[in-house]
Amino acid sequence: MDFTVNAKSYPAPAKLNLFLHVVGRRPDGYHLLQSVFRFLDYGDRLHFKLRQDGRVTRTTDLPGVPQEKDLVVRAARLLQEATGCTLGVDIAVEKHLPMGGGLGGGSSDAATVLLALNRLWHLALPRVELQRLGLQLGADVPVFVFGESAFAEGVGELLQPVSLPPAWYVVIVPAVAVATAEIFAAPELTRDTTSIKMCDLSTAQLRNDLQAVVCARYPEVATCLNWLEQFGNARMTGSGACVFAEFATQHEAHQALARKPAKWQGFVAQGLDRHPLRDYAD
Numbered sequence: 001m002d003f004t005v006n007a008k009s010y011p012a013p014a015k016l017n018l019f020l021h022v023v024g025r026r027p028d029g030y031h032l033l034q035s036v037f038r039f040l041d042y043g044d045r046l047h048f049k050l051r052q053d054g055r056v057t058r059t060t061d062l063p064g065v066p067q068e069k070d071l072v073v074r075a076a077r078l079l080q081e082a083t084g085c086t087l088g089v090d091i092a093v094e095k096h097l098p099m100g101g102g103l104g105g106g107s108s109d110a111a112t113v114l115l116a117l118n119r120l121w122h123l124a125l126p127r128v129e130l131q132r133l134g135l136q137l138g139a140d141v142p143v144f145v146f147g148e149s150a151f152a153e154g155v156g157e158l159l160q161p162v163s164l165p166p167a168w169y170v171v172i173v174p175a176v177a178v179a180t181a182e183i184f185a186a187p188e189l190t191r192d193t194t195s196i197k198m199c200d201l202s203t204a205q206l207r208n209d210l211q212a213v214v215c216a217r218y219p220e221v222a223t224c225l226n227w228l229e230q231f232g233n234a235r236m237t238g239s240g241a242c243v244f245a246e247f248a249t250q251h252e253a254h255q256a257l258a259r260k261p262a263k264w265q266g267f268v269a270q271g272l273d274r275h276p277l278r279d280y281a282d
Ligand SMILES: C[C@](O)(CO)[C@H](O)COP(=O)(O)OP(=O)(O)OC[C@H]1O[C@@H](n2ccc(N)nc2=O)[C@H](O)[C@@H]1O
Pocket: 017, 020, 029, 030, 031, 032, 033, 035, 102, 107, 137, 138, 139, 140, 141, 154, 155, 156, 180, 181, 184, 185, 238, 239
C-alpha cells in the first residue's frame, strides 16, 4: 500500500486496539476505557484540492454516509469554525478500510483532515488543540492526532506514548459491520474490569471486553477468531468486527494469511511506531 505523504495526498492509517478494557461509565453514558493503540501501514488515502471560496466538499461517494455526516467534511468545517479560516477544500477519499470494522477508519480520516489542513491552510494549531477538536468528532480521533503508539484512558483521550516491539499483523475482516454504539449499549457488557497501571502492561491479563458481546451477537466474528487462534493469541480490535493476530516476522504473517479460507477478506500489515503525519503539528 502506498503510504507516502506528498503535497496533495495523505494516508489515514488503521489502528488496532491491542487490548481494550471497559473500566467504568461516565454519567453521560460514555464508557471509561483502557487500551493500547497501534497504527498499521494500511489504511485510507485522502486527496485535497484547496478552494478560495471557503466551501468544503467531498468529491467521492461513500455508500450510507451522506456528505454532511462524513467525518472528513465535519472535521474540515470544525477547523474553519475554530480558526475563522476562509479557505475551503475539496476532499476525495480513497476508502480501503471497512466501515464498522474497529479499525478506526472514519476517525483516522478525520484526523488526517485536521493534520493536513492545519498545514495546507497555514493554521499552525498546536497538536493538543487538534486533539481537543478531534474529540468532538469521536473518541477515537485524538489518538490519530497524537500520532504515536499509546496507552489510552478516559474515553480514549488521555494518552501516553508506549514503546512496542516490531510486529506484523494478520487482520481478518468478517463480512459484517458492527455499530460501536450497539455494543457499548449492550446490557450484557461487563463494565467493571480492574484498572491497571501502564507499568503493569507487560504482566497484566489483557483482553478485549467488547469481544464476548460481539461474538455472541455476530457468530461470524467468533468463527474468524477461532480460526486465527491456531496461530496464537487472536483478538478483536475496538468494537469489531475485525480480528487480528500478531507475528514476529512479515514472512510468518504472510504464511498464515495464505491459509485463510478464500471466502474471507484479510490482509497483512506492519505495526507502525508513528503516524505518517506525526510532524504535521507541534
Ligand atoms: C471502541 C473504540 O474504537 C476503541 O478505540 C472507541 O472507543 C470507539 O470510538 P469511536 O468509534 O470514535 O466512537 P464515537 O463515535 O465517539 O462513539 C460512538 C458511540 O459509542 C459509544 N461509546 C463510544 C466510546 C466510548 N468510550 N464509550 C461509549 O459508550 C457511545 O454510545 C457513542 O455514541
